[in-house]
Amino acid sequence: MISFTIEAVSKKSKARAGRLNINGVEILTPVFMPVGTQGTVKSVAPWELREFDYRLILANTYHLYLRPGKELFQRFKGDLHSLMRWNGLILTDSGGYQVFSLSKLRRISEDGVEFSSHIDGRRIFFSPQEVIDFQLLINSDIMMPLDECLEYPVSRAKAERSLLLTQRWLNDSVFYWRASGRSDINSLFAIVQGSGYPDLRRQACEYAVDLDLPGYAIGGLSVGEPESVRWEMTDVCTDFLPADKPRYLMGVGVPEDIVKAVSLGVDMFDCVVPTRYARTGVAFTSEGKLNIRNSRFKYDFSLLDEGCACPACKTGFSRAYIRHLVYANEILGVRLLTLHNLFFYRQLMIGLRQGIIEGKI
């Protein structure tokens, strides 16, 4: 079961604060979802995510389908939550983006896409039905339909053709999902494409809205387009998506992008940035990003961010020590930076929500 209620709407922007209730778990929006591509948020244990009160994470259909694979879930008397020992919610990406960015030797047809696994070259066929089936098998709380994710820029003709395909696949997905008898438990969102063409985005929204789904995702952004295009497209989409349904901007972004997108009326986010940047030695702080590898931190015994209450700062680990760990390739360095960044993102979202409720954003 999914329900979404708007608690506050900004007078200064399109921002809104809401409550998303999914299968009995309440998510306050705007919300950021940590990315657990392969069935684990990189370097973090489930109990650490819960300590930050994260309740919804993202996992990836493409990656999990390839490894550990369908057979493991078929044999397992449990779902992805239970395999990961995660007692929160899971949203799964459809794999459309990865099929187009990672796999080799793709062949697209009306029925779906055939591709080679980037792990072992094995041939795999994703149809809209197969992608829904797998997400039902792993019991994803929010499922995404197979879509075609385009690079940027593309010609209008290509964007139109691609959008038509994505819409046919969406249609098939919705039909199959409704017939599954599990649409109450496993919600399906639409993904709105349309590249950088405002009228295609509008048409994509209207098409999706007609299908009356529990939520709507804006896809095909953060793929190399100029910022102005990204925000124009987001703006168009949030204009034409229903006010009473959650809106999810896929794969976005750095903190500034999230702030911007919230002001445009987006409710949900996922991004590899807090975890991936941590692995390159970057920490988000109240004064901006800092790259701990920089030599100016060699003898800097202050915290990553003074006043931060994350486990790394609260325990008192210094920049100099974390820098040492990073240079010595010690896992604890990645762990501390990841915890710090995920805590930063959590605080960012709490702050944005509060700002909306208090009428400041």
Add this chain to the structure above:
Amino acid sequence: MISFTIEAVSKKSKARAGRLNINGVEILTPVFMPVGTQGTVKSVAPWELREFDYRLILANTYHLYLRPGKELFQRFKGDLHSLMRWNGLILTDSGGYQVFSLSKLRRISEDGVEFSSHIDGRRIFFSPQEVIDFQLLINSDIMMPLDECLEYPVSRAKAERSLLLTQRWLNDSVFYWRASGRSDINSLFAIVQGSGYPDLRRQACEYAVDLDLPGYAIGGLSVGEPESVRWEMTDVCTDFLPADKPRYLMGVGVPEDIVKAVSLGVDMFDCVVPTRYARTGVAFTSEGKLNIRNSRFKYDFSLLDEGCACPACKTGFSRAYIRHLVYANEILGVRLLTLHNLFFYRQLMIGLRQGIIEGKI
């Protein structure tokens, strides 16, 4: 301040159970020390070690001297405990072993050893004084003197010459340590060498015992010698080391080795095995080692060890999931196996101690 009291002595073997009190922290012996070579126990946070009630870990002089380096500690208004945020005790290896196993272009003289850093090739000189100085600088609770660690086997003539050098260095170390005015806080142990020659081992023990130190380490074993030699040498050493001082067998070992050495009267152990094996996918269990990479665990949804109370087993992570994490190169896999193995070693030591007290070992 260091004190050691024997609580129980076995009637069946030379095993003993004791209490080692160092600077106000009580350590129950026999004790296993997790290895934190570069100032962090690999993949583990300090709060996780404390959760297992580990109170004493090992760090390495050679590695810390090279990186983060002496200057960092000179500028830092704190010690290694404070840098690592570790509120337990730290024993530091002297670096003798690493100088001989890792560094290149060594030149040994009466005064010490000159070598090239394995990180950047920089020339470094370790004298007995410099090694003590560095351990005082980082405020090690138990310090080790510079020694020469020989490969196995070596000729008797070489073993004798080497032992003489180690003893001269020990003598210098003790003199310098006593003069430092910090011998109450920073305890110095002797390291007993002598290769595989029982009479040299005996002589090494007698020489060291004459210096009346807070504890004694047996070095130069686990370097490729046959098991029979290892235990014969350990047996000789524990015969000639004082009963009322702690005995530390350096770098040993797998669980069976620890059980054996405890029966020969050893009180303290360190070994990379629980953490290093975890990184290769090996878990210690009540039924022996298991390599999680093995295909027979692909669909094995049972715990690493049924009935184990470590965070991995208690949370319910299955072999199949941990195997997936290991193959997907996910840090959580290493973390869960490391926690499991360190918990196993902790339980092993608790069990051995209990066995001695109850007269079963």
